[in-house]
Amino acid sequence: MRRYGKHTDEDDIRSRPNPKGNRPRTNIRPKHEDAADGFVLTVDRGRLTCLVEDREVLAMKARELGRKAAVVGDTVSLVGDLSGKKDTLARIVRIGERKSVLRRTADDDDPYERVVVANADQLAIVTALADPEPRPRMIDRCLVAAYDAGLEPLLVLTKSDLAPAEKILDTYATLGLAHVVVNRDELETGDAADRVREHLTDRVTAFVGHSGVGKTTLVNALVAKGRQRATGHVNKVTGRGRHTTTSALALPLPDGDGWVIDTPGVRSFGLHHVDPARVILAFPDLVDGTEGCPRACSHDEPDCALDQWVEEGRADPARLYSLRRLLATRERREGD
Known part of the structure; x- marks a missing residue:
């Protein structure tokens, strides 16, 4: 065995090579002061399409962000090739602070939260009055998620030529929901889009609903030509729609008056993540009454x-009933 004496030169000492390179590790992250601002339009298998000024830029998340992920609606900072040309790829180095986050879980027993969209102002809940049949429990769940996220809900009832809207509207009358009722002819002529657009100006609105309710058809009528998405149909046997929208996509309204975010059709909307204490904030006439609880x-x-x-007599009994009905949706299955 070789021994080293007091006259040993440091060149005589063998050093084990560092397989990861000789660059020392550091916790100091680059500031990227030259990063450009962007807005996430869609996410597909780890690649994010971002709007940077007037260009759509394909990007990936920088390693330094760790497990933090950007979603549709996020404001981000990007570096690298921002030309938007084919086969170029930028890097997202920062994700801006979110003013709202719409979440859901796959199931009420699933603790894993999925962020549907960030920074939305409004949630448009699209429900068909027939073909497929309306599911009030699904509406309730979306309302709870909207209130929990601090989003203003908008109820959009489609296919009114097949069934009346009064029963559904009566159910939610005490909530004072903004709503639009449209039929299939109006979707084709554009009249429906005009009425819905009145509620979307200068807002970011996420659209949710079951497959087959006409959600994507409505979104296509709202946005400029050339930005439309594929649409599906309702299975006559199961009464369910086919998934045609597989990822969320943010689309600008004409003349830049707002954004709509089309989300994939959902069959369930889990509420495992919801704090019931936040839901009551959507009932300001009842909040003060909870001080003695x-x-x-x-x-x-x-x-x-x-x-x-x-x-x-400080609040309408129907309002308390509505609150309790919504809170109870977290404790029961959608089909109950």
């Missing part, structure tokens, strides 16, 4: 102070 009150138990609040 016991800690962790579910607002549907014998000691709930909201019952007395209503008995004293």
Whole structure:
């Protein structure tokens, strides 16, 4: 065995090669002060299409962001090739602070949250009045998710030529929801788009709904020609639509008056992530009545102070019923 004495030169000492290179590790991240601002339009298998000024730029997430992921609606900072030319790829080095996050879980028992869209102002819940049949539990779940995220809900009822809208509208009358009712002819002529567009100006609106309800058809009528997406049909046997939208996509309204985000059709909307304490914030006439509630009150138990609040005439009993119905959706399956 070779021994080293006091006259040993450092060249005599063998050093084990570093397979990862000789560059020392550091926790200091580059500032990227020259990064350009962008807006995430869509995400597909790790590649993000971002709007940078007037160009669509394909990008990937920089390694330094770790597990943090950008989603449709995010504002981001990018470096690299920002030309938008074919076969070029930029890097996303920062994700801006989000003012809102719409989430869902695949199931009520699934703790894994999926971010549907970031920075939306409004959630358009699209439901057919027939073919397929309306599912009020799904509407309830979307409303809970909207209230939890701080989004203003918009109820869009399609195919009114097949069934009346009064029953559904009566169900949600006490919530004071903004709503639009359209038939299939209006979707084809553009009249439906004109009425819906009145609610979208200067806002970012995410559209959600079951497959086959006419969601993507409506989105296509709202956006400029050349930006339309493929549409599907309803299976006559199962009464369900076919998934044609496989990823969320942000599309600008004509003249830059706002954005619509078309999301994939969903068969369920899990609410495992929802904090019931945030849902009541959508009921400002009931919030003050909760001051006398016991800690962790579910607002549907014998000691709930909201019952007395209503008995004293400080709020409409129908409003309390609506709150409790929405809160109960987290505890029961959509098909119950």
